[in-house]
Amino acid sequence: MRASFVFSEVITGLRRNVTMTIAMILTTAISLGMLGGGLLFVRTIDKMKVSYLDDVEVTVYLTEDISANDQNCTGEPCASIRQSLENNQAVESVVYEDRAEAYERFKRIFEGQPELVELARPEALPASLHVKLFDPARSEVLLQEYTGQPGVANVDDQNKFLDRFFNLLNAGRNGTFIVALIAALAAVLLIANTIQVSAYTRRTEVGIMRLVGATRWYTQLPFLLEAVVAGVLGAIIGLGGLVALKYVVLDRILAATGGAIPKIELIDVLFPVAPILLGVSIIISAVTGYVTLRLYVRH
Amino acid sequence: MIRLDSVSKVYKTSTRPALEGVSVDVDKGEFVFLIGPSGSGKSTFLRLLLREEAPSKGRVMVSNFDVAKMPRRKVPRLRQTIGCVFQDFRLLANKTVAENVAFALEVIGKPKHTITKVVPEVLELVGLEGKADRMPNELSGGEQQRVAIARAFVNRPLVLLADEPTGNLDPDTSQDIMLLLERINRTGTTVLMATHDHSIVDSMRRRVVELHLGKVIRDDKRGVYGVGR
Numbered sequence: 001m002r003a004s005f006v007f008s009e010v011i012t013g014l015r016r017n018v019t020m021t022i023a024m025i026l027t028t029a030i031s032l033g034m035l036g037g038g039l040l041f042v043r044t045i046d047k048m049k050v051s052y053l054d055d056v057e058v059t060v061y062l063t064e065d066i067s068a069n070d071q072n073c074t075g076e077p078c079a080s081i082r083q084s085l086e087n088n089q090a091v092e093s094v095v096y097e098d099r100a101e102a103y104e105r106f107k108r109i110f111e112g113q114p115e116l117v118e119l120a121r122p123e124a125l126p127a128s129l130h131v132k133l134f135d136p137a138r139s140e141v142l143l144q145e146y147t148g149q150p151g152v153a154n155v156d157d158q159n160k161f162l163d164r165f166f167n168l169l170n171a172g173r174n175g176t177f178i179v180a181l182i183a184a185l186a187a188v189l190l191i192a193n194t195i196q197v198s199a200y201t202r203r204t205e206v207g208i209m210r211l212v213g214a215t216r217w218y219t220q221l222p223f224l225l226e227a228v229v230a231g232v233l234g235a236i237i238g239l240g241g242l243v244a245l246k247y248v249v250l251d252r253i254l255a256a257t258g259g260a261i262p263k264i265e266l267i268d269v270l271f272p273v274a275p276i277l278l279g280v281s282i283i284i285s286a287v288t289g290y291v292t293l294r295l296y297v298r299h
Numbered sequence: 300m301i302r303l304d305s306v307s308k309v310y311k312t313s314t315r316p317a318l319e320g321v322s323v324d325v326d327k328g329e330f331v332f333l334i335g336p337s338g339s340g341k342s343t344f345l346r347l348l349l350r351e352e353a354p355s356k357g358r359v360m361v362s363n364f365d366v367a368k369m370p371r372r373k374v375p376r377l378r379q380t381i382g383c384v385f386q387d388f389r390l391l392a393n394k395t396v397a398e399n400v401a402f403a404l405e406v407i408g409k410p411k412h413t414i415t416k417v418v419p420e421v422l423e424l425v426g427l428e429g430k431a432d433r434m435p436n437e438l439s440g441g442e443q444q445r446v447a448i449a450r451a452f453v454n455r456p457l458v459l460l461a462d463e464p465t466g467n468l469d470p471d472t473s474q475d476i477m478l479l480l481e482r483i484n485r486t487g488t489t490v491l492m493a494t495h496d497h498s499i500v501d502s503m504r505r506r507v508v509e510l511h512l513g514k515v516i517r518d519d520k521r522g523v524y525g526v527g528r
Contacts, residue, residue, distance in 0.1 A: 002405060002408055002411075005405045005406070204389060204391060205402075207389070208391070208402065208403070208406075208450075210378070211383050212378065212382075212403040212406060212450075212454065213374075213375040213376065213377070213378035213379030213380075213381075213407050214406035214407055215375045216372075216375075218406050219406070
């Protein structure tokens with residue numbers, strides 16, 4: 001096979017049909033850009049999960065009776081609750097926090113709002129057991145086991161709150177993927193249409209090629225490569241868009257969250273998002289091209 | 300070289316067979332006219348040889364190829380042994396004369412040094428030396444048909460199929476084209492030409508196979524267009 005011939009046919013094809021080619025490249029770029037955005041969403045959520053779940057605790061708040069009378073958690077039922085937690089296979093550590101310590105922590109947290117600290121009294125804050133789990137995601141079991149036990153006022157699972165937060169992010173991710181999918185469908189239809197138009201405008205060439213005994217690869221590879229070249233250009237533009245979005249918009253917004261949502265690094269875009277987008281663009285355009293040629297172009 | 304054995308072809312869209320029980324043998328190096336009115340099956344005959352269509356019944360052999368039975372992937376090899384010329388020339392308007400001829404070799408993967416050697420040779424054979432760089436629209440009809448013949452012949456096919464090659468040309472030019480086809484035939488290439496051109500068939504006195512409503516009604520060794528003319 002003569003590469004120079006195939007290559008020049010590809011260039012001619014893309015230039016001959018330039019408006020369609022641009023539409024095809026842009027749609028692919030939007031679709032792949034959205035897909036890349038979705039992947040960055042996933043990456044960010046993963047990063048946040050790692051950093052947040054490390055600190056996630058289940059807090060077992062003790063009743064007023066214990067909070068007021070059992071300062072070191074040595075009496076019943078506090079001691080046995082603590083013992084049972086420490087014996088639990090899933091539990092990494094248990095720390096008891098009495099009323100005074102809870103008040104100290106409250107003051108630290110609300111340093112910036114002295115009027116709130118002034119209003120609060122240590123008597124209003126319950127003593128608690130701060131439980132760290134080996135696998136924070138399994139907090140549900142602990143919640144079920146200790147809620148309603150004698151001496152337990154209520155069990156608070158920070159994971160629950162984080163779940164709501166992550167659900168919001170997941171919804172954002174899913175939305176991005178859905179739009180990416182719709183744009184991908186548009187891109188696939190455009191690729192199919194462009195190849196048909198391209199094959200039609202070159203029907204004389206293709207007819208002659210068939211008659212003189214060119215193989216199917218020779219007649220159809222230029223069309224296939226046309227689709228792949230457009231797909232790859234789309235992926236590159238999509239990636240460029242993501243990088244621009246990071247520097248122009250996202251960096252500033254994420255910095256404003258004060259680190260609550262981690263910054264998206266350039267390396268996150270370059271790996272693994274870039275190779276995935278390039279791979280997806282090549283596969284989608286090649287498969288679409290191949291199927292279109294099989295269905296519409298006679299050999 | 301070419302053998303059709305009880306070949307029938309029925310198109311899905313038609314009730315009448317395009318060809319019915321056609322048996323024809325053409326030897327290597329023969330020059331055969333295929334004549335008959337429109338719709339008599341001449342084009343179908345040629346299309347079967349190229350495996351553009353498969354026969355509904357019967358056997359088609361071209362050289363050593365069992366055309367009807369061969370797998371699709373081998374069709375290009377069959378077509379590389381057959382050259383084709385058409386009434387409407389089918390040249391690529393955006394390529395020069397030489398490029399049009401070279402195209403036929405490029406797309407079957409011939410190496411560049413072969414192409415640069417044989418293209419001028421074949422252009423000389425068809426009498427177009429010095430016009431290699433012209434565009435098709437700068438040539439007369441006869442010259443355009445010469446380019447088409449050069450393209451069909453450049454890969455030295457065993458068989459040359461010509462479908463009304465003089466249909467768009469005036470009588471003098473037609474004569475020139477026929478001389479060229481005869482010259483190609485003398486190199487040993489089998490030529491099969493479908494035509495309506497009485498005067499050419501009558502003047503050449505070659506083998507004539509006449510089709511009518513899909514059947515062979517005449518096969519004369521040195522025939523004329525109409526019987527009794």
